[in-house]
Structures are given as C-alpha cells and as structure tokens.
C-alpha cells in the first residue's frame with residue numbers, strides 16, 4: 294500500500310462500510326439491469342430454438358405465456374436494477390455528505406487548537422485549498438468512484454458468468470479481447486514512465502503557482518518589470534507544462550488507441566461472430582445459441598473502459614487526501630486540563646531564560662529575561678530580524694518556548710486556558726486581520742455581547758469613530774464592501790477591538806507600520822490613551838516613538854544587548870546609541 298493510498302484509506306475510514314455497501318448494491322443493480330439482455334436471448338431461444346417451445350411443438354398459448362413471463366421478468370429485473378443503482382448512489386452521496394461535514398468539522402477543531410503562530414507562516418490559500426478544493430475533490434471519489442466500480446465489476450462478472458453458463462468454449466474465445474486489452478493497457482502505462490508522469494504533475498502545480506503569482510503580482514510586475522515581462526514566468530510555466538504533457542502523452546497515444554480498439558464493441562462483435570460462425574459450422578452450437586454472446590459480450594467494453602478512466606479520479610483524490618490528512622495531523626498547542634488550569638494572581642508578566650527557534654538549528658531568541666511590571670511601558674527595539682515580533686508572539690502564546698518560560702501572575706502560560714490568557718493580554722499586531730463582516734462585528738469580535746455604546750466608546754478611544762460614522766452605513770458597513778479602509782484605519786479598528794476587551798496587559802507590535810503621518814498621529818494618540826494604566830509592551834522600529842517608555846529592551850541577534858530608559862541608554866553610548874544615530878534622529882536626550 295503506497296503512502297497515497299494509505300491517506301485515502303485513512304480519510305475515508307469513517308465511511309468505508311457505507312461505501313462498500315453502496316458498491317455492492319450498485320453491483321447487484323448492474324447485474325439486474327443485464328437481465329433483459331438475457332431475456333431477449335431467452336425469447337429468441339423460445340421462439341426459434343430447436344430445444345424451445347416451437348421445436349417441441351408446444352401450442353401457441355403456452356408459448357405466449359412463456360414470452361410474457363420472460364418480458365415481465367425482464368422488466369421487473371430492469372426496474373429493480375435501476376432502483377438498486379439509485380439506492381447505491383443515494384447511499385454514496387449521503388456518506389459523502391457525512392464525510393465532508395466530518396472533515397470540515399475536524400479540520401476546524403484542529404485549527405482551533407494549532408498554535409496561532411502556525412497561521413503566520415501559512416497562506417490562508419493553503420487552508421482554503423485543503424478545506425474547500427481538496428474536500429471537493431474527495432467528493433468525486435466518495436460519491437461516484439465506488440458505485441461506478443461496483444457497477445462495472447457487477448456488469449463484467451455477471452456477463453462472464455452468464456456467458457460461461459451458456460457455453461464455456463464460446464465464452465472463452467468471446468472474452469479473449471478483454472485480457473488482450475489489459476496486456477496492451479499495462480504496456481502503455483509502462484511506456485508513460487513514472488518520470489514522465491511526475492514531470493506532468495509537477496508541471497501542473499507549477500502552472501497553478503505561476504497563475505497565483507501572476508495574478509497577485511500584476512500591479513508590481515507591470516510597474517517594475519514592464520507589461521512585456523509581466524507574464525513571462527506564467528508563459529514559461531505553460532511552455533514547460535506543454536513539453537511535459539507531450540513527453541507524457543506521446544508514448545501513450547498509440548498503445549492506448551490500440552488497447553481501446555481491441556475492446557471496441559465492433560471488434561468484440563467481430564470476434565464473437567467469427568467464432569460463432571465457426572462453432573455453428575463445426576456443429577458445436579446452433580445459430581440461436583450464439584445470440585446471447587452477440588447481445589452481451591460487446592456490453593462489457595463500456596464498463597471496462599470506464600474502469601480504466603476512473604483510475605484518474607483515484608489519482609487526483611490521493612493528493613487531496615494527503616493534504617487533508619496533513620491538515621488534520623497538524624501539531625496542536627497543548628491546553629491545560631480544566632482541573633490543572635490555574636488563575637493568575639496578578640498582571641505581572643515574567644519572561645525567564647526564554648529561548649526559541651522556528652527550527653532547531655537556528656535559535657531566534659536566547660536566554661531572554663525581563664519582567665513587565667504592572668502599569669509600566671516596556672519598549673522592545675532592535676535591528677530588523679533581531680527577534681522582536683517573535684518575542685511578541687511568544688508572549689501571546691502563538692508558540693511555546695523551546696526553553697525557559699513566560700508567566701502571567703505567576704502562572705506558566707502553558708497552564709493558562711487560552712480564554713484566560715487573551716482576556717488579560719490584548720494585542721495589536723503588524724498584520725491586521727479584519728473579518729468579512731460589519732465594522733461593528735469586527736470591533737466586537739472578542740465580546741460579541743458588547744452594547745452599541747461600548748463599541749462606540751472603544752472606537753472613539755481608537756480615534757476611528759468619526760471615520761466609521763462617515764461610512765455609507767456607519768457601523769453596519771461591511772469591511773471590503775462599503776467600508777473601504779486604509780491600512781492605518783484598519784489598524785485603528787483593530788485597536789478598538791483590543792480596547793473593547795479592556796485587557797490589563799497589552800502587546801503592541803509595530804502598531805504604526807501601516808500608517809501615514811496623519812494616521813500615525815491618530816494611532817499614537819489612541820494608543821497612549823488606551824495604554825494608560827495598563828502593562829504595556831510595545832515593539833517599534835521608530836526609536837523616537839518609544840522615548841518615554843519606562844524601560845527599553847534592546848535586542849541584538851536574539852539576545853538582550855542593553856536595557857534601561859532612553860536617556861540612560863544614550864548615555865551608555867552603546868548599541869542603542871548606534872541604532873539611534875543610524876535612524877538619523879535629531880533630538881538626543883530631551884523627550
């Protein structure tokens with residue numbers, strides 16, 4: 294069993310029994326729908342055969358009754374067969390619905406527990422692909438693949454058994470084209486080597502990526518690279534795919550055409566008739582005994598071809614199942630058991646011997662120690678890549694530290710239930726995420742029960758109330774539709790969201806990054822009002838925005854290089870002073 298088929302098995306495990314049942318019922322349905330063909334052959338034997346009623350000189354009324362019985366039985370079998378196939382389809386679709394619901398729920402449950410930091414390193418497109426596109430691809434497999442397999446195998450086996458029951462010698466030769474098809478088909482598949490197949494699949498995914506890149510990057514590419522070069526990557530991907538496609542399909546075309554020709558109904562009929570004439574000539578069979586073979590054997594071609602085509606569905610679903618399975622197995626952040634969960638005794642945050650690395654080889658933060666005293670402002674500064682944002686994320690338990698710990702009111706964050714943590718520690722981060730909903734919903738995200746007055750008060754404090762009032766539908770305007778907000782305005786909405794939660798501790802990461810000068814002043818004013826009386830950790834590139842902090846931590850390469858107040862650090866003439874000078878700030882000690 295390959296890893297791919299293993300993933301399909303695992304994903305389908307909850308509904309495997311239902312799918313098997315659906316396939317068996319569909320197979321039985323296919324058997325019944327073949328009965329009318331056997332009925333026609335039987336009618337011919339009744340009417341024309343030497344062993345039939347005519348041959349034995351049976352009177353007309355018995356013959357008529359036998360004919361009607363055969364017709365009635367055939368019709369009954371046809372109706373029953375169609376009903377069984379419909380029941381099987383219904384079962385498979387119900388199982389598919391069940392699986393889709395279960396997969397989406399499990400994925401959402403899982404995503405609710407994965408570290409928040411997991412989302413920062415993944416595009417939302419990746420999650421959407423697994424939850425929407427891949428679950429959709431699995432639909433083809435669950436709702437159709439198994440019933441089609443059941444029907445095709447049912448039809449093939451029932452036909453073979455019937456033909457052997459009629460005349461085993463004729464059955465043997467009539468069915469010869471089918472093993473021949475398999476031999477040629479296998480040879481064709483070998484000709485389309487695995488390497489070519491891999492290049493074909495890789496080419497397909499390169500095109501997908503290039504399309505996304507092309508569409509996302511059109512404005513930048515056009516502005517900087519000129520419209521001529523804008524789509525060259527996409528064109529290259531299309532060309533490469535075309536070559537891979539030709540390399541993959543060229544060796545397949547002739548053998549596949551041969552394979553399909555061998556089992557085309559005309560070819561199968563030709564074989565049946567040739568041997569039929571021969572067997573009749575030899576006196577092994579009567580012409581009417583050849584009829585079942587003429588009627589039934591060509592009917593095996595279509596299901597067999599279908600069987601070879603639906604192999605593609607399985608192939609497509611394999612990749613989808615692997616991605617869904619990977620999403621369902623994303624490592625989660627351990628939450629304390631209700632009995633183990635502790636409540637913080639204060640709002641003091643202590644960071645003790647904290648180390649963290651996104652991967653084991655390269656530590657991003659090492660042996661960090663500091664305390665956020667209640668009611669104080671601590672600023673974290675440092676060069677780009679020093680680890681400032683990582684420190685903020687650890688404080689919000691986006692990840693757990695590799696070594697050391699962070700405590701809130703004496704309780705390790707790992708022992709604190711997530712709602713308790715986010716009730717006490719609010720945050721406004723670089724990447725503002727507004728949901729597709731009204732501005733009111735966006736502000737009240739953490740406290741849906743908040744009153745309109747409370748929401749407006751939060752928006753006023755965040756300096757965004759007047760702007761919201763000016764929107765076409767005020768607080769009911771929908772973000773991205775009639776509420777087109779600039780980066781700085783979105784940031785103020787996210788500040789209002791944090792304000793409404795009224796957390797005693799606040800982590801701000803580059804809160805002014807997305808703002809222009811006017812917006813920045815508005816944001817600064819909002820933040821200083823909001824921060825009043827709270828424990829604040831602010832991360833900033835702009836040193837002039839943090840001069841009034843009670844303490845400044847200067848991060849260098851994941852370690853605290855210096856700490857103290859602005860004046861103390863400047864007086865020290867060390868790393869902070871160099872950063873200050875590099876920033877070109879005029880004023881030195883007064884603030």
Ligand SMILES: Nc1ncnc2c1ncn2[C@@H]1O[C@H](COP(=O)(O)OP(=O)(O)OP(=O)(O)O)[C@@H](O)[C@H]1O
Nearest residue numbers: 413414651657675676677678679680681682683684
């Ligand atoms: N999700 C991630 N996965 C892997 N490495 C990461 C991830 N996020 C950040 N890093 C790496 O960790 C290091 C510290 O990054 P971090 O964003 O914390 O620095 P920073 O001081 O906030 O930088 P900046 O001021 O430019 O935002 C960098 O080398 C960065 O490449």
